[in-house]
Amino acid sequence: MEQIKSFELSKEFLESLQENIESQHNELIIQSLDGANVADIASLLDELNMDEAIYVLRLLNPSMAADILIEMDEDPLGMVIKELEPTELALLIDQMESDDAADILILMPAKEREDVISHLQEREKSANILDLLRYDEDSAGGLMAKEFIKANKNWNVVQTIEEIRRQAEKVEKIYSIYVVDNRQHLLGRVSLKKIILSSADTKISDIYEKEIISIPTHMDGEHVAEIMRKYDLESVPVVNAKNRLVGRITVDDILDLMREQTDEDIQAMTGISDDIEESDSIFKISKARLPWLLIGVIGGLLGAKIIGFFEDGLSRYIALASFIPLVAATGGNVGIQSSSLVVQTLASKSVFDDTPWQRFVKGVMIALVNGIVLGGFVFLVVKFVYGFDAIFGLTIGLAMFCVVLLASFMGTVTPLVLNKFGINPAIASGPFITTANDLLGLAVYFGVAMALLNM
Amino acid sequence: MEQIKSFELSKEFLESLQENIESQHNELIIQSLDGANVADIASLLDELNMDEAIYVLRLLNPSMAADILIEMDEDPLGMVIKELEPTELALLIDQMESDDAADILILMPAKEREDVISHLQEREKSANILDLLRYDEDSAGGLMAKEFIKANKNWNVVQTIEEIRRQAEKVEKIYSIYVVDNRQHLLGRVSLKKIILSSADTKISDIYEKEIISIPTHMDGEHVAEIMRKYDLESVPVVNAKNRLVGRITVDDILDLMREQTDEDIQAMTGISDDIEESDSIFKISKARLPWLLIGVIGGLLGAKIIGFFEDGLSRYIALASFIPLVAATGGNVGIQSSSLVVQTLASKSVFDDTPWQRFVKGVMIALVNGIVLGGFVFLVVKFVYGFDAIFGLTIGLAMFCVVLLASFMGTVTPLVLNKFGINPAIASGPFITTANDLLGLAVYFGVAMALLNM
Numbered sequence: 001m002e003q004i005k006s007f008e009l010s011k012e013f014l015e016s017l018q019e020n021i022e023s024q025h026n027e028l029i030i031q032s033l034d035g036a037n038v039a040d041i042a043s044l045l046d047e048l049n050m051d052e053a054i055y056v057l058r059l060l061n062p063s064m065a066a067d068i069l070i071e072m073d074e075d076p077l078g079m080v081i082k083e084l085e086p087t088e089l090a091l092l093i094d095q096m097e098s099d100d101a102a103d104i105l106i107l108m109p110a111k112e113r114e115d116v117i118s119h120l121q122e123r124e125k126s127a128n129i130l131d132l133l134r135y136d137e138d139s140a141g142g143l144m145a146k147e148f149i150k151a152n153k154n155w156n157v158v159q160t161i162e163e164i165r166r167q168a169e170k171v172e173k174i175y176s177i178y179v180v181d182n183r184q185h186l187l188g189r190v191s192l193k194k195i196i197l198s199s200a201d202t203k204i205s206d207i208y209e210k211e212i213i214s215i216p217t218h219m220d221g222e223h224v225a226e227i228m229r230k231y232d233l234e235s236v237p238v239v240n241a242k243n244r245l246v247g248r249i250t251v252d253d254i255l256d257l258m259r260e261q262t263d264e265d266i267q268a269m270t271g272i273s274d275d276i277e278e279s280d281s282i283f284k285i286s287k288a289r290l291p292w293l294l295i296g297v298i299g300g301l302l303g304a305k306i307i308g309f310f311e312d313g314l315s316r317y318i319a320l321a322s323f324i325p326l327v328a329a330t331g332g333n334v335g336i337q338s339s340s341l342v343v344q345t346l347a348s349k350s351v352f353d354d355t356p357w358q359r360f361v362k363g364v365m366i367a368l369v370n371g372i373v374l375g376g377f378v379f380l381v382v383k384f385v386y387g388f389d390a391i392f393g394l395t396i397g398l399a400m401f402c403v404v405l406l407a408s409f410m411g412t413v414t415p416l417v418l419n420k421f422g423i424n425p426a427i428a429s430g431p432f433i434t435t436a437n438d439l440l441g442l443a444v445y446f447g448v449a450m451a452l453l454n455m
Numbered sequence: 456m457e458q459i460k461s462f463e464l465s466k467e468f469l470e471s472l473q474e475n476i477e478s479q480h481n482e483l484i485i486q487s488l489d490g491a492n493v494a495d496i497a498s499l500l501d502e503l504n505m506d507e508a509i510y511v512l513r514l515l516n517p518s519m520a521a522d523i524l525i526e527m528d529e530d531p532l533g534m535v536i537k538e539l540e541p542t543e544l545a546l547l548i549d550q551m552e553s554d555d556a557a558d559i560l561i562l563m564p565a566k567e568r569e570d571v572i573s574h575l576q577e578r579e580k581s582a583n584i585l586d587l588l589r590y591d592e593d594s595a596g597g598l599m600a601k602e603f604i605k606a607n608k609n610w611n612v613v614q615t616i617e618e619i620r621r622q623a624e625k626v627e628k629i630y631s632i633y634v635v636d637n638r639q640h641l642l643g644r645v646s647l648k649k650i651i652l653s654s655a656d657t658k659i660s661d662i663y664e665k666e667i668i669s670i671p672t673h674m675d676g677e678h679v680a681e682i683m684r685k686y687d688l689e690s691v692p693v694v695n696a697k698n699r700l701v702g703r704i705t706v707d708d709i710l711d712l713m714r715e716q717t718d719e720d721i722q723a724m725t726g727i728s729d730d731i732e733e734s735d736s737i738f739k740i741s742k743a744r745l746p747w748l749l750i751g752v753i754g755g756l757l758g759a760k761i762i763g764f765f766e767d768g769l770s771r772y773i774a775l776a777s778f779i780p781l782v783a784a785t786g787g788n789v790g791i792q793s794s795s796l797v798v799q800t801l802a803s804k805s806v807f808d809d810t811p812w813q814r815f816v817k818g819v820m821i822a823l824v825n826g827i828v829l830g831g832f833v834f835l836v837v838k839f840v841y842g843f844d845a846i847f848g849l850t851i852g853l854a855m856f857c858v859v860l861l862a863s864f865m866g867t868v869t870p871l872v873l874n875k876f877g878i879n880p881a882i883a884s885g886p887f888i889t890t891a892n893d894l895l896g897l898a899v900y901f902g903v904a905m906a907l908l909n910m
Contacts, residue, residue, distance in 0.1 A: 010806050035666050039686050047807050165652055173689070174648050192647040193629050197620055211490050229714055231494050232707035234628070234689050251706050252687035255713070259684060262717045263799070269724065270795040270884065271788060278800040279809055282817060286824045289792050296788045297829055297855075300781025301836055307777040314773055321769055321776035322762040325893055326755025328780050332787070333726060333751045333886050337744050340725040344718070345733040351465050352502050354734055362737060369741045374752055381756055400752075429725065431788050438780055 007036040014047055021052050026059055038064065042071035050079045058088075066095035069104065074275075078107050086112065090119030097172065098125065099145035099253065102132040132247075140224050141217035143257070144238040144247030147171045150178045153187055153205040157198050160190075175235040178245055179208040186237055186245040188212050214239045217246060222261060225254045226348055265343075268424055269336075271296075271431035292431045299435030303442050310446045313453070319388065320449055323396050324442070330374060330400060331407040331441035332434050338363070338411025339428040346419055367408035375401030391452060399448040403441045410437050462491040469502055476507050481514055493519065497526035505534045513543075521550035524559060529730075533562050541567070545574030552627065553580065554600035554708070557587040587702075595679050596672035598712070599693040599702030602626045605633045608642055608660040612653050615645075630690040633700055634663040641692055641700040643667050669694045672701060677716060680709045681803060720798075723879055724791075726751070726886035747886045754890030758897050765901045768908070774843065775904055778851050779897070785829065785855060786862040786896035787889050793818070793866025794883040801874055822863035830856030846907065854903040858896045865892050 007013065013032075020028045033041055033056075045053040045068060053076060057065045069077065069092055081089055081104060093101045093116060105113045113133075120126045128146035135141025147170050151160040160177060176189040190208040198207055214237045215224055228236055228251060238247040263275065271292030276285050307314070307324070314320055345353065354362065379397030382388050388396075414433050415425035427433070462468065468487075475483045488496055488511075500508040500523060508531060512520045524532065524547055536544055536559060548556045548571060560568045568588075575581045583601035590596025602625045606615045615632060631644040645663040653662055669692045670679055683691055683706060693702040718730065726747030731740050762769070762779070769775055800808065809817065834852030837843050869888050870880035882888070 014807070037666070037668070037686060043805070043807070161651055164648065168648065168652060173646075175689075191628075192651065193619065193623065196616055196647065196651060197623060211492070213492070225710075229707075229710040231492060232710075234630075234706055251689055251710070252684075255680075255684040255687075255706070255709070258710070258713055258717075262713075262720075265717075265721070266724075266795055266799070269721075270791045272792055272795070276796070278796050278814060278817075279805075279807065282820050282824065285796075285821055286828075289821075290825060290828060293785065293788055293792070293825060293829060294832070296784050297781065297833060300778070300784050301833070301841075303780040303784075304777035304841070307780070308774065311773055311777070314776055315770065318766055318770050318773075318776075319763065321773075321779065322759035322766070323755070324776065324779045325758040325762070325783050325897060326752065328783060329751050329755050329758075329890065329893055330748065333748055336725045337727055337748070340721055340727070341731070341733050341740075344721070350498070350734075352469070352498070352734065359733060362733075365737050366740055366744075369737065370745060370748060373741075373745060374748060377749065378752060378756070386756075386759070435784065438784055442780060 007032055007034070007040070009040045009043060014044055017044065017056075018048065018052060021048075021055050029056060030059055033060070038067040039071045042068045042073075045080075046073045046076045048076075050076070050083055053080050054083055057084075062091050063095045066092040070096060070100045074107070077104070081108060082112075086115045087119050089116050090121075093117075093129075094121050094125065097145045097147045097170070098128040098132055099143065099247075101125070101129050102142075105129065106133065106137060135217060138221045139217065140215045140219040140221065140238050140249060141247070143221050143224065143253050144217070144249045146247050148178060148235075148237075148248040149174055150180050150184075150245060151190070151204050153179050153181055153203075153208065155204050156200065157195055157202045157204070158200045160195060160204060164195075173250065175250065176237075178237050178248070179204055180245055184244045186214055186239050186243055189237070212237070214243075214245075215249065216241070221257050222347065224249060225258050225261075228254050264424065265426040268426040269340075269429040296431045296435050299439060303439055306439065306442050307446070310450065313446070313450060317392070317449070317453055319392065320395075320446075323382075323399075324445070326378070326396075327399060327403050327441055327445045328438050331403045331437050334367075334370065334404050334407040335411035335434060335437045336429045338367075338408045339415045339425075339433070342412055342415045343425045343428065346415065346425055363408060363412050367405050370408070371401040371404035374404055395449050395452040398452065399445045402444050402448055406440060406444055407437055410440065462487055462489070462495070464495045464498060469499055472499065472511075473503065473507060476503075476510050484511060485514055488515070493522040494526045497523045497528075500535075501528045501531045503531075505531070505538055508535050509538055512539075517546050518550045521547040525551060525555045529562065532559070536563060537567075541570045542574050544571050545576075548572075548584075549576050549580065552600045552602045552625070553583040553587055554598065554702075556580070556584050557597075560584065561588065561592060590672060593676045594672065595670045595674040595676065595693050595704060596702070598676055598679065598704045598708050599672070600705070601702055603633060603690075603692075603703040604629055605635050605639075605700060606645070606659050608634050608636055608658075608663065610659050611655065612650055612657045612659070613655045615650060615659060619650075628705065630705065631692075633692050633703070634659055635700050639699045641669055641694050641698055644692070667692070669698075669700075670704065671696070676712050677802065679704060680713050680716075683709050719879065720881040723882040724795075724884040751886045751890050754894060758894055761894065761897050762901070765905065768901070768905060772847070772904070772908055774847065775850075775901075778837075778854075779900070781833070781851075782854060782858055782896055782900045783893050786858045786892050789822075789825065789859050789862040790866035790889060790892045791884045793822075793863045794870045794880075794888070797867055797870045798880045798883065801870065801880055818863060818867050822860050825863070826856040826859035829859055850904050850907045853907065854900045857899050857903055861895060861899055862892055865895065 017029065045056060057068065105116065117126050117129060132142065132146065149164055149167055149171055151163060164174065174192055176191055177195065178189050179187045181187055188208040188210045189212050190204060194207050213227065213231055213233065217238055217240055234251045236249050237245055238249060240246050272288050273291050274288035276288045375397040378400045379393045382396050383390055383393035415428035418428055419425040472484065500511060512523065560571065572581050572584060587601065604619055604622055604626055606618060619629065629647055631646055632650065633644050634642045636642055643663040643665045644667050645659060649662050668682065668686055668688065672693055672695055689706045691704050692700055693704060695701050727743050728746050729743035731743045830852040833855045834848045837851050838845055838848035870883035873883055874880040
């Protein structure tokens, strides 16, 4: 006999759900998902194949199905929305706040997207979504939602509560009520707590906070996240060039953004070219990893050419070969440290940062310190521990010193240049740049050796 | 004559503030900071020297000074609180929520800490702070605050609003009202929005949400952050082993935690041993960078020993030296990719993750694919482009294959082992492990070469 398996996010539940889908036990499916969190159901649907996921979504009421859709991963979500009828999808979009709707619609080709939007019930919602789609996805305009509560400064508390009641269905979480003048200019905010604790006839103009932070629509999402973190904001109003209130950004979107950016930076640093997880297919993982590995290999093969160029000298001073990994590794480590410090500075700009000139001087000083310490250490070990003659020790030590200087310079300049061209500077710590640094380091190493040992 | 410079976070403002401090223009200082955000003032104070910072703090009212203290960076904060009199500091702590107070007190030696706590005005606050200090700083217990609004399920809306009024001073941001039974067991939550929209005599038991997420005190902070992100929570209740409500965690603390963890991971990956910024002193930056660079250098010097061991063979096949950087770099790149994938999985565990056995098999498969592609590619280039003989090409290709397999294995196992011992697995992508991999890779390379070329 059929059993109701109560909801628990587990492989067993997933399997029983798949069985129930196959045998079309619709009542069981609905009952088993009752009371489950939409984010958990979305995790389940991410694991189902597309037909199964759509089957479940069609069983649920549109409001719940919409909430689940919002929480799904991009890949399965993309397949599901491609398969749903435009009218069906419009019914779900009708239930969403405008920013979530825009995030989903942006995954579709423009033509199908318009088709869905034309089926939306409320004209205001369509207009809001079309408005949001105009903004760059990673800007404040692309992050904001059009749903929020605003109060005219001339209202009193009762009128404001009436407005909250009117908008209650549309605005799930209120946080703050934004205060505007008659021309929709943002004046400040008032908290729900203050509304509750004030008497009914209190004027909004008497209780609102004037010194608040607002964000222009064009601000970069990363910058918005840093502001919300620094000032402990759970929501922030977005204004257009005329200081008119056009939207608000909530902290849940910022948490997702921060997570994505961390993942992107780490992927850039490790040379993984796609958003993959350990649980993805072997083919997908290899496809994401191999391109950067191949670049590294091609770099290594070019390095072989460079060393081959010095083969005569090498055969006379065979010990030079022994120190190749030392030189290459140190160059790599110094370069990664330098670039990651620059990337960190770029991510959290402060007005108290040193000027470019101060930073340059300081960078050179640090490189000199590192170079002298490491070069000196290597000289001492090569001469006194490994027992080579002084000129050979000096060669290796000096080559180290030069490589540290060069790698510091490259590690500092590369992320700045990438950033200038709008490329994620974190890739400066990735395999491409590291490989380039390795090659330069080898050339410097043998250059110095040739000069000193008269090869 | 003196001028009032209105607040703007800039170097100029900082300088004028320093002048005003030196000439003790107290009125000017207070006026110029009027209306500024506490986080911005904290940024200013971070840039001042300790005496200047304390001078400003003493001028401001205790509530504002307390808010500023909370937002200051750890280093300057530590110096400031060491210098303040215990009674002075207690006056500021009196103004803070318990979690912020605990975060500051934990920076002090136990004895001085107790001294400050003994001067606190409210006995309840002291008890709360002492309670929080018992928890591990990075656990839910260490992150939570004791200030929140709770309502008994038998209350009605008016009684709840009365409770909000009573606690209004203590609880700055409310978010949710937690619902408990007579024995303080957590039952659910009710939003402020619902309170506002319900009539005065509505019973809380009729309007509260039952299906809510709560966190046990011992849960790791990183896990809490992931839950709040996944379920879009701006605050979450914390319960003890008996499901009694003991605190709540708010999203502002989580944003700070996520930022810190990202910085820590990237520092671990890049081998920077301390929390430094580009604007720190040359000495501090060098001190943070040199230890890991030295480890890399020592590794490189050991590598030189390994290669020196094969010197006879090398002098016969001098071309082997040319491919040392290729082998080392590929091993490093593969190892970093593998370890960062594992670190990512560890950070966002899912019940749908593959079993350890499945992951092992898949890891081996991916390593085989990568090894065959890269080894094959290298063989082809060495033989047909560079024109070496087949056996030499095979040697380099096979060595590559072995190094890829080995580096994949080490890159996968190392973070798992580190994690087992409670060490941040991200350091598996750092210089120490990369260096160890380099050495292993060299040994494998020459081992394979020796076997195939009969060195």
